[in-house]
Amino acid sequence: MKILLLVAAACVLVAAPPATAQMTGSPIAGYKQEPGMTSSTMPPALREIGFDQRLDEHVPLDTAFLDETGRAVRLGDYFGARPVVMVFAYYDCPMLCTLVINGLASALDVLSLEPGRDFDIVTVSFDPRDTPATAAAKKAAYIARYKRPGAAAFWHFLTGDQPSIGRLTHAAGFRYVWDKETNQFAHPTGVIVLTPDGRLARYLFGIEYGPRDLRYAIVEASSGKVGSAVDSLLLYCYHYDPMTGRYGVAIMRVVRVAAAATVLALGAFIVVMVRGERRRTARGSTRSPRAGRGRPGFVQGPELVRGPELVRGPELGEGSPGPGEGPGPGERRGRH
Numbered sequence: 001m002k003i004l005l006l007v008a009a010a011c012v013l014v015a016a017p018p019a020t021a022q023m024t025g026s027p028i029a030g031y032k033q034e035p036g037m038t039s040s041t042m043p044p045a046l047r048e049i050g051f052d053q054r055l056d057e058h059v060p061l062d063t064a065f066l067d068e069t070g071r072a073v074r075l076g077d078y079f080g081a082r083p084v085v086m087v088f089a090y091y092d093c094p095m096l097c098t099l100v101i102n103g104l105a106s107a108l109d110v111l112s113l114e115p116g117r118d119f120d121i122v123t124v125s126f127d128p129r130d131t132p133a134t135a136a137a138k139k140a141a142y143i144a145r146y147k148r149p150g151a152a153a154f155w156h157f158l159t160g161d162q163p164s165i166g167r168l169t170h171a172a173g174f175r176y177v178w179d180k181e182t183n184q185f186a187h188p189t190g191v192i193v194l195t196p197d198g199r200l201a202r203y204l205f206g207i208e209y210g211p212r213d214l215r216y217a218i219v220e221a222s223s224g225k226v227g228s229a230v231d232s233l234l235l236y237c238y239h240y241d242p243m244t245g246r247y248g249v250a251i252m253r254v255v256r257v258a259a260a261a262t263v264l265a266l267g268a269f270i271v272v273m274v275r276g277e278r279r280r281t282a283r284g285s286t287r288s289p290r291a292g293r294g295r296p297g298f299v300q301g302p303e304l305v306r307g308p309e310l311v312r313g314p315e316l317g318e319g320s321p322g323p324g325e326g327p328g329p330g331e332r333r334g335r336h
Helices: 002-013 044-048 096-110 132-145 162-172 211-221 229-237 251-285 329-335
Strands: 064-066 072-074 084-088 120-124 155-158 177-179 184-186 190-194 200-205 238-241 246-249
Touching: 084 096, 084 162, 096 120, 096 132, 096 190, 096 211, 132 155, 190 211, 200 211
Parallel strands: 084 120, 120 155
Antiparallel strands: 064 072, 084 190, 177 184, 190 200, 238 246
């Protein structure tokens, strides 16, 4: 019950941080649309990129890739036991990809969840020119930053050919294009959390991810197998908003939890008071009839006599004069 009360207080007092809505097809972070500019006047590359959220759909786990050591793997090799946090990035990206992975590493570093125990991380390059060597270099840089036990074994950096890349990015709803003018890829920013069986569970947008949002996404993707009971209760108070890629407070659920906590608190108070009254009643019924009537009166024993002094019969003998009493004048004369 104490846990429920604490959760209710947290749900009521903790407000979701302000979030700016980001549509799934919005421009990349850092692009500012000028006032009066219509979508048709936006750069063609920016009109083509975005996330198409395919929640609860499966990704193709049989897609073939190479890991950072050059070993041939399939995407399904990293699924089955734990949720997977997936990042799309290309390893020679001059700006956004680095910011995305930096933001993910910073958020993961705050969590008490551990890689290999609670989740796996899979970074997939969408540039077919990337090689296992560039993947290994990128991995080494981030393992040096994210120094959690098991990070090296459970954070994977994959490369592949265009058919494999296209198959996975299409299934995940990750839309990107090659921009000939800048000689770079234009792409959205965010991470995806998948269930252990390969279903798309949550999309988190941007280049910075709240540790609370990331934790809730992993806990939800695990169907409660990761995290604590408190996480499950808090998730009842928060809901995922696909438009923003964040978790917000569910007001009606908070009201229900607070009401239930109030009823339980009142019930517990009544039970404690009733039990205390019963104990007091039981103690009162076991007392003797004279209990509680004050101190017993002082009763003189047979060895006490009147007067300010106590006189004990056995010491003086029966008929002996008391202290200070001597024989009378006649008695003294008779003895002579």
